[in-house]
Amino acid sequence: xxxxxxxxxxxxxxxxxxxxxxxxxxxxxxxxxxxxxxxxxxxxxxxxxxxxxxxxxxxxxxxxxxxxxxxxxxxxxxxxxxxxxxxxxxxxxxxxxxxxxxxxxxxxxxxxxxxxxxxxxxxxxxxxxxxxxxxxxxxxxxxxxxxxxxxxxxxxxxxxxxxxxxxxxxxxxxxxxxxxxxxxxxxxxxxxxxxxxxxxxxxxxxxxxxxxxxxxxxxxxxxxxxxxxxxxxxxxxxxxxxxxxxxxxxxxxxxxxxxxxxxxxxxxxxxxxxxxxxxxxxxxxxxxxxxxxxxxxxxxxxxxxxxxxxxxxxxxxxxxxxxxxxxxxxxxxxxxxxxxxxxxxxxxxxxxxxxxxxxxxxxxxxxxxxxxxxxxxxxxxxxxxxxxxxxxxxxxxxxxxxxxxxxxxxxxxxxxxxxxxxxxxxxxxxxxxxxxxxxxxxxxxxxxxxxxxxxxxxxxxx
Numbered sequence: 255x256x257x258x259x260x261x262x263x264x265x266x267x268x269x270x271x272x273x274x275x276x277x278x279x280x281x282x283x284x285x286x287x288x289x290x291x292x293x294x295x296x297x298x299x300x301x302x303x304x305x306x307x308x309x310x311x312x313x314x315x316x317x318x319x320x321x322x323x324x325x326x327x328x329x330x331x332x333x334x335x336x337x338x339x340x341x342x343x344x345x346x347x348x349x350x351x352x353x354x355x356x357x358x359x360x361x362x363x364x365x366x367x368x369x370x371x372x373x374x375x376x377x378x379x380x381x382x383x384x385x386x387x388x389x390x391x392x393x394x395x396x397x398x399x400x401x402x403x404x405x406x407x408x409x410x411x412x413x414x415x416x417x418x419x420x421x422x423x424x425x426x427x428x429x430x431x432x433x434x435x436x437x438x439x440x441x442x443x444x445x446x447x448x449x450x451x452x453x454x455x456x457x458x459x460x461x462x463x464x465x466x467x468x469x470x471x472x473x474x475x476x477x478x479x480x481x482x483x484x485x486x487x488x489x490x491x492x493x494x495x496x497x498x499x500x501x502x503x504x505x506x507x508x509x510x511x512x513x514x515x516x517x518x519x520x521x522x523x524x525x526x527x528x529x530x531x532x533x534x535x536x537x538x539x540x541x542x543x544x545x546x547x548x549x550x551x552x553x554x555x556x557x558x559x560x561x562x563x564x565x566x567x568x569x570x571x572x573x574x575x576x577x578x579x580x581x582x583x584x585x586x587x588x589x590x591x592x593x594x595x596x597x598x599x600x601x602x603x604x605x606x607x608x609x610x611x612x613x614x615x616x617x618x619x620x621x622x623x624x625x626x627x628x629x630x631x632x633x634x635x636x637x638x639x640x641x642x643x644x645x646x647x648x649x650x651x652x653x654x655x656x657x658x659x660x661x662x663x664x665x666x667x668x669x670x671x672x673x674x675x676x677x678x679x680x681x682x683x684x685x686x687x688x689x690x691x692x693x694x695x696x697x698x699x700x701x702x703x704x705x706x707x708x709x710x711x712x713x714x715x716x
Contacts, residue, residue: 260378276343276377278363278385284356290349295357296624298410300344301336302402303361306481307389308332309504313496314391323373324383331368340364348621353614354399362389392492392500394484396522396612401504403620404476407531408510410627411473417634418466418538422459424642429455432647436710437562438659445661448710451647458545465538472530477511479504480521486611487519523612528623529605535626536598542634543591546584549641553581561651566644583641590633597622662689662708669707670698 259270262279269279308329315325334340343364350356362385367377369389375382383389390398433452440446481504482497484490489497497514505512515521555561571580604619656662663679666689670678682692690708693699699707706712 260376262378271378273377276340276364276367277345277360278367278378280359280385281345281356281363284350284352284360285345285347288347288350288356290347293348293621295344295346295348296406296621296628297341297344298406299357299402299620299624300341300361302405302409303357303398304332304335304365305405305507306393306398306402306504307361307365308336309481309500309507310391310393310496311389312503313500316499317493317495319496320388320391324369324388327369327372327383328365328389330372331365334368335361335364340368348617350617351614352617353395353612354617354620355395357617358390358393358395358398359385362386365389392482392484392496394491396485397480397483397487397518399616399620400521400525401479401481403528403623404479405504405508405510405512406624407528407627408473408476409508410624410631414627414631414634415466415470417631417638418462421634421638421642422462422466424638425455425458425462428642428645428647429453429459435647435649435652436656436714437652438655438661445659447661447664448656448659448713450714451652453714454548461541461545462538465534465541469531469534469538472527472534475527476531477513478515478521478527479512480515480518482514483518483522485522487517487522489518519611523608523610525601525605525608525613525616525619528619529601532598532601532623532626535623535630536595539591539594539626539630542637543588546587546637549584549645550581553584560655562648562655564646564648565641568640581641583637587633587637590629594626594630597626656710658688660689662710662713665707665713666699674698 258273260273261268262271263269264279264283266283269282271278271282275282311320311325311328311332314320315322344360346356346360366380366383366385366389369383370377370379373382429452432455433450435451436448437451437454438445438447439449479501480487481500482489482492482494484492501512501514504510549563549565552560552562553565556564565581565583567579568582569579571578571582600622601619604613604615607613607615660679660683663675663682666675666678678689678692678696678698681687682689685692690704693704694701
């Protein structure tokens with residue numbers, strides 16, 4: 255037992271820590287307290303916290319507040335963490351009390367214990383390098399974690415933006431390829447007037463572009479961070495010089511345009527900026543879900559549905575029905591949208607739940623916002639690569655549906671009036687015939703003009 259464990263102490267008592275573990279007593283307490291979801295904290299957040307720690311150590315060393323030997327060991331341990339060496343030491347559930355203290359201490363302990371090894375000491379010998387006194391110097395959970403979350407989102411955003419742009423480009427290509435194909439538009443699932451696939455696919459470009467612009471604006475606001483505010487935003491146990499230098503170092507480490515919040519108390523207790531980002535992510539997700547609803551319906555069939563488009567087959571669709579292929583890629587986008595919307599509701603509730611100078615509920619908000627970004631990025635890439643790039647429009651089927659549509663009667667209204675046009679449409683429906691047949695049979699319009707009047711291309715302003 256002596257070889258397999260070490261004993262660590264805090265003011266609550268002693269615990270036996272696995273001797274090979276780089277985390278310590280506070281991490282283990284949190285592990286035991288919060289065995290909730292079976293999930294792990296997003297690695298991007300743990301790396302972002304490490305960047306904050308590295309910047310703080312640099313600042314404290316340059317200000318003469320931290321011994322250079324200790325600082326250099328912690329900085330080296332930060333670099334190792336950022337290269338993924340200690341991913342298995344981040345063992346905590348994202349659902350946890352304490353406003354993120356457990357996450358902060360998990361990093362503090364890993365960095366301290368690795369730094370101890372680097373100077374030739376044993377893990378747990380915190381009298382030489384302390385998780386709190388050295389790694390956490392001039393910091394609090396309450397300024398470290400919010401700053402790190404902003405960094406994590408800013409770091410993850412480019413991949414999401416790139417995914418959106420690739421989807422947009424793919425739809426643009428489809429708009430050009432199928433611009434000449436006319437289909438019947440539908441409102442309330444009923445036949446409406448003709449529209450081209452060029453117009454349809456262009457609308458699938460416009461909506462994500464708009465959502466992307468709104469999202470970018472909210473993301474950019476996260477460059478404002480609360481580092482240096484410490485416990486409640488007053489900067490207790492810290493200094494203005496430290497705050498300025500730490501943020502300067504953090505800009506260098508992250509490559510981000512970070513700057514100090516103008517009101518650190520506000521930045522410490524409110525998470526409305528995260529809420530705004532989540533809201534824009536939800537808007538984007540729901541737009542994509544709407545597009546995928548359209549794709550699933552247009553792909554329906556192949557014999558008894560619309561079958562206006564053909565999505566690339568990705569897997570057999572049934573364990574009992576041979577030959578069935580389901581629209582699984584659009585379906586997964588729908589589910590991602592539901593998850594993102596659910597995450598947003600949780601974040602909304604968290605935004606309201608704080609009391610006085612801190613919001614203790616933020617861990618689940620932080621987990622949710624990072625999950626939303628991650629699953630949206632992966633989902634959009636999947637949609638582009640596995641559905642949109644190889645999507646085909648069924649030209650023959652679209653032509654059939656247009657020619658037999660009763661909605662062509664709409665173009666008769668300026669000529670015949672609404673009542674007479676309704677009569678033609680109803681008679682065609684009742685007798686299962688085309689609008690053209692009724693017009694010819696009843697000699698309502700000169701037969702030489704009918705084809706020109708009913709030409710779908712003139713109805714879509716091409």
